[in-house]
Amino acid sequence: MRRETGTPRDGWEKTIEGHGLAYHQAAHPEGLSRPYWDESVHYVFTMDEVLSLEAQVEELHTMCLQAAEHIVSTGRYADLAIPEWAREEVARSWERRDGHLYGRFDLRYDGTGPAKLLEYNADTPTSLVESSVVQWFWLKDVHPDDDQWNSIHERLIDRWRELVLPPGPTHFAWTNMDETGEEAMTLAYLQETAEQAGRHTVAIAMEDIGWDPGQRRFADLEGRMIRSAFKLYPWEWMLADDFGKHAVRHATWVEPLWKALLSNKALLAILWELYPGHPNLLPAYLDGPRDMTSYIAKPLLGREGASMRIVTPEGTQETGGTYGAEGYVHQGFEALPVFDGQRPVLGAWMVADESAGLGIRETTGFITDDTSSFVPHRIEQS
Numbered sequence: 030m031r032r033e034t035g036t037p038r039d040g041w042e043k044t045i046e047g048h049g050l051a052y053h054q055a056a057h058p059e060g061l062s063r064p065y066w067d068e069s070v071h072y073v074f075t076m077d078e079v080l081s082l083e084a085q086v087e088e089l090h091t092m093c094l095q096a097a098e099h100i101v102s103t104g105r106y107a108d109l110a111i112p113e114w115a116r117e118e119v120a121r122s123w124e125r126r127d128g129h130l131y132g133r134f135d136l137r138y139d140g141t142g143p144a145k146l147l148e149y150n151a152d153t154p155t156s157l158v159e160s161s162v163v164q165w166f167w168l169k170d171v172h173p174d175d176d177q178w179n180s181i182h183e184r185l186i187d188r189w190r191e192l193v194l195p196p197g198p199t200h201f202a203w204t205n206m207d208e209t210g211e212e213a214m215t216l217a218y219l220q221e222t223a224e225q226a227g228r229h230t231v232a233i234a235m236e237d238i239g240w241d242p243g244q245r246r247f248a249d250l251e252g253r254m255i256r257s258a259f260k261l262y263p264w265e266w267m268l269a270d271d272f273g274k275h276a277v278r279h280a281t282w283v284e285p286l287w288k289a290l291l292s293n294k295a296l297l298a299i300l301w302e303l304y305p306g307h308p309n310l311l312p313a314y315l316d317g318p319r320d321m322t323s324y325i326a327k328p329l330l331g332r333e334g335a336s337m338r339i340v341t342p343e344g345t346q347e348t349g350g351t352y353g354a355e356g357y358v359h360q361g362f363e364a365l366p367v368f369d370g371q372r373p374v375l376g377a378w379m380v381a382d383e384s385a386g387l388g389i390r391e392t393t394g395f396i397t398d399d400t401s402s403f404v405p406h407r408i409e410q411s
Contacts, residue, residue: 030074030140032368037068038170048166049158049218052210063402066159068167072373072389072406078140079178079408083384085144085309086134086377092307093149094382096299097123097290108315109293110329110355115268118277119286127285128192129381130219130259131157131185133388135397136375139366143308146300147360147374148327152284152292153263155211156376156403157181158218160388164405176408178387182222184380189226191381194281195256198229200249202260205236212261219259235262240272247272247280257281264289265330265355294327294358312361323362328352334398348396364395372397373404 038044045053045066053065100106101123106116133154137145161181168177201220203212220230231249238255239248247255258280260267267273268289277286290296297313304310318324318340326338328350335350339362365372373391377384392401 030072030078030138032070032072032371032373034070035068035171038167041066041068044166044170045163048163049214050163052214061400065402066163067402067404068171070369070371070404071167072368072404073409074140074178074406076176076408076411079387082136082138082144082375082377082387083178086136086379086384087382089134089146089149089309090132090379090382092300092304093151093291093296096296096303097287099299099303100290105299108299109290109295111289111293112268114274115277115286119289122277122286123290127281127287128194128283129285129288130188130192130283131381131385132288132291132379134377134379136377137363137365138373138375144375144377145311145363146297146309147311148294149291149296150376152288153261154376154378155215155261156388156390157215157378159403160376160378160386161185162218164388164403167405168407172407175410177406178408179385181378181380181386184383184385185219185222186226188381189223189228192283194228194283197254197256198231199223199283200231200233200238200255200258202233202235202238202258202262204262205234207261216259216261223259233258235260238272240275245275245279247275255280257283259283263292263330263332265293294329294331294360295356297327297360298358311363314359315356318359321359321361324359325362326357326359328357329355334396337396339395346395348398365397374401 050066101120132151134149135147137147165179201216203216207213223230233249237250241248249255260282267276298315301310301313323341328336331352334348336352337348339346371391373389374397376388378386389404389406390397390401391404
C-alpha cells in the first residue's frame with residue numbers, strides 16, 4: 030500500500046458530476062484547501078493485499094452476524110438503547126432473516142498488518158457513488174491497464190434480483206433534511222441499480238410517506254400502497270418517530286430492522302466480548318475505558334465523527350455534536366497511519382454477505398468527518 034500523486038484530468042469537475050457526484054462541492058465545508066473528490070493523489074495496492082483484505086472483511090461480517098444472534102438470544106437490547114417496545118420486532122426481523130442489501134466497514138490499515146475495525150456502517154452508508162462509479166471511470170481514464178477493488182455495481186444489481194420483496198413498486202425514500210444532495214444522489218444511484226435488475230421503483234421523500242389508519246398501511250402521494258421501501262433514513266430515527274411503531278410492523282424495509290443491531294457502535298464492545306484479542310478488533314467496552322490509557326469514546330448512535338472524545342497520555346481532543354444521550358462505547362485508540370501528512374480510512378463495502386469494493390477517505394486529523402476528501406485507488410498489475 031502506497032500513496033502516489035498524479036495530474037487531475039482536464040475538466041474533472043464536469044466529468045465527476047456527469048458520473049453522479051453532483052454534490053462534491055455542497056457536501057464539503059467551505060474554506061478547505063482541497064476538494065472533496067481529490068484525484069491529484071491515489072492509493073496503490075497489490076492484489077495480494079486486496080485478497081487478504083477481502084477475506085478479513087468477510088470474516089468481520091460473519092462475526093457481526095454472530096454478534097446479532099448473540100444480542101437477540103440473550104436479549105441485550107438495552108446495551109444498544111433500543112426502545113423496549115421495538116425489541117420483539119427486532120428479534121422477529123432477525124429470526125426471519127429479512128433481506129439486506131449493503132454495508133460499509135471503516136478500517137484502520139497501514140499495509141503492514143491486519144486491518145482494524147473502527148465501525149460498521151450497516152444501515153445507511155454513503156460515499157457509495159464515489160466508490161462504485163466515479164473512481165471506476167477515473168481508473169479507466171488514467172490507469173486503464175490496472176485493476177480496482179470494485180465489483181459494487183454488478184453485485185448491487187445481482188442482489189436486487191435476489192431479494193424477495195412484496196409485489197408492486199419498491200419505493201426509494203430520502204429525507205428533506207438532506208441539504209447537500211448527497212443522499213438524493215446516493216438514492217438515485219441505488220434506484221438505478223434496482224431498475225437495472227428489473228424492479229419497478231418510485232422515488233419519494235420520507236416526509237411524504239403517509240399512514241392510512243383505516244387500512245393500516247403506508248401510502249405515497251399518489252395513494253399507492255407502499256409494500257416495500259429502500260430508505261436512507263436510520264432506524265434509530267424511525268424508532269423515535271411517531272410512525273415508528275407502524276414502520277416495524279408494516280411494509281418491507283431495506284435495510285431491514287435487524288440492521289439496527291449492527292449499525293450501533295455498541296457492536297464494537299460486543300464483538301470484543303465474543304472475540305477477545307481478535308487481530309481485526311480493537312478493545313472496546315460499554316462500562317468505561319477500564320485499564321486503557323489511550324481510547325476514543327464514541328456515541329452509540331453518532332454520525333460523521335461528531336461528539337467523540339479521544340483520550341491519550343498526551344491529552345484529550347473532542348469533536349462537537351449533540352449525540353451521546355444514548356450512551357458511549359470506549360474503544361482502544363490507535364492513530365490512523367500517516368501517508369504524506371494525510372490519514373486514510375478504508376471503507377470496505379459489503380453487498381449482501383460478500384466483499385464488494387473499497388473507498389478511501391483521508392484527512393489530516395485523527396477523526397474522519399465531513400472535512401475529509403475521497404481519493405481513488407488502483408491495484409497495480411504485477
